[in-house]
Amino acid sequence: MTTHPAPAHAGQPPASSTAQLSDPQNPVAPTSTTAADTGATTAEPAPTAEPAPTAGPAAEPGTATTTSARPGGQLAIQARDLVKTYRGGIRALDGLSFGVAPGTVFGLLGPNGAGKSTTVKILTTLSRPDSGSATVAGVDVLTHPSQVRRAIGVVTQRSGVDLEATGRENIALAAHLHGLSRAELNDRVTELLDRFELVKAADRLARTYSGGMLRKLDVAVGLVHRPSVLFLDEPTTGLDPQARAQMWDEIGSLATDGLTILLTTHYLEEADRLASQVAIIDGGRILVEGSPDELKSDLRGDAVHLELATVPDAAVVAELTVALGQVAGVTATTVDGREVHTRVTHGASSLPAVFAAFERVNVAVVTATIARPSLDDVYLRHVGRRFVAGAESSDQHLGTSKEVA
């Protein structure tokens, strides 16, 4: 997590991918389609609603509008105060709110049980919140669920592929169910098989597919009706590293196509790499939200990770925390088992003083690493423990954590 690949900002597609947004989508269509109509799918209020007075300028053809700059209410996804309690009193969501600008990738990051999947279920109309409201593609999920279902593509954690059907049949079934015309259907299916490199396997039963191929098929099925918002619920969970890297490339290219993507993940690296906006969620609440860069720069300075020879006892931890707190430039210290994480304004120049602090309290350091802050450090800072993929919240809370300064 010490390398920082540039997050794929959907708003700034690399030159090579610009062709994917072909210009013929000229909003000035030779039909009676109005400006408000063409913009409606992403940005405007529910198609049933009358065009809002503000719709004109925002959706005006040819206007250089950056979607993220639009005022609230025109977000591709907006969740307000969502609360959901399951039977048995488990509070999955506890007043969750966030917004996603059209054409961006939003990463919802958190451990299992944090409320990510529940959020996706509510936004995809599968589940209803106890209270709160949400709009997707400008449509209220509670009052107009069937309109939302037409506008979204969903790739759930549990796949959704029919294993007893071929890849081609899976995509074709989705196309039939969405009502693609016969003329368009075959082309669309071929197009997607091609796009996701499934042509060779197209007529094999999905049962024979590898995990990575199944995931690709899942995404292809989710895109068949050209949705404006795509939900990817832990799209790379359970994939081997190579398949995961491939999936990241696919998601990255979807983002440059201008699709709005809500990505849930418990891989920090994934969110860092793909999302332009990230929210860390735990216990059904948003702990912190921002772009990966903002979140990292909030941390100020560098992360210095040190590994100790032994697990220190509580007294030593307290002494160490105080000693490190006295070092100039150290802003925060967290001790987690044998690992010590500090935030240092200038990592390299402060390192000798940091080592000196360890010597003063007689603690042996095995390794030391200086890194630019990663989302991992953001998580550590806000949740108070290291992020362990797939771990239940409290299990990994081995050491004591303490904020200094």
Add this chain to the structure above:
Amino acid sequence: MMPGLADATRPDATQVDATRPDATQGTVDTAGTTARQGRSVAIPVPRPAPTQSQYAASAGSQLRWLTVRHLRALLRQPAYLAITIVQAVVWLPLFGSLFRHVVEVPGFGGGSYFDFLTPGVVVMSALFSAGWAGMRVIVDIDRGVMDRMLASPVRRAALTSSALVYQVVVTTIQSTIILLLGWAVGTHYRNGLVGPVVLLIAAALVAVSVAALSNALALIVRKEDVLIAAVNFCILPLTFLSSAIMARDLMPGWMQVIAHVNPVDWAVSAARESGSVDPDWGSVSVHLVLLAALAVVAATLATRAFDSYRRSL
């Protein structure tokens, strides 16, 4: 089909449009558009942006494709159809020889035991295969197929009824095979095709009722082992507490009482009566109406169970 769409789906343009959502088209910035023009000369014709409402499937079309999905899976398991046939092949001679002499018992009414048995085996087979319908629901839930359907514009009615339509198709195929086998071993269809046709209708109604109940149970328990236990628990008593293989008049009194309220018995009785030389159409109609009413009740229960599944998400 719009001219522009033909272009969009040309092989060379595949990559270009594969994943482009219709919705963001209005938000393309001018600079980007200029840059794009160089790359997309292959698609010079401006076309209207597809809107959400462009795609809409009728309930009938959804029902059809969901049913096709199940039937295709069935055809991929020839073993299943083979076992069905073998089962009938075994049952007819097995019960046929075992009970050959019961027709001589006073009160049975005489005639060939195969004449008596064939409708019984048809209804039994319908019952057995429909009983397992819920397994497909559980597999769909486990695989995430159900959730994907629920998050798509698939109409709920299409989703629930496709499983029942599928079951009717399967049962009709099965029943026809058994009727032909029965004919081969010497069953007489005394009233021409009327008996077999009523039998097919009765078997289909049994299949719909039982499949709907099995689906309802599957949606509630969502565990294969519970469903298997429940189906095993129900099917044999339903068979033996009916006149499927034994004349009702020869059953103990309490069994006859139960048989009167057993849908398997309604189906078998309606089929036998209509296949006799001089059918009592009043009795046939009553039994068929009862079966139809049961099918409606069962389908309603399945819909309720479906709603409760959705609420539990």
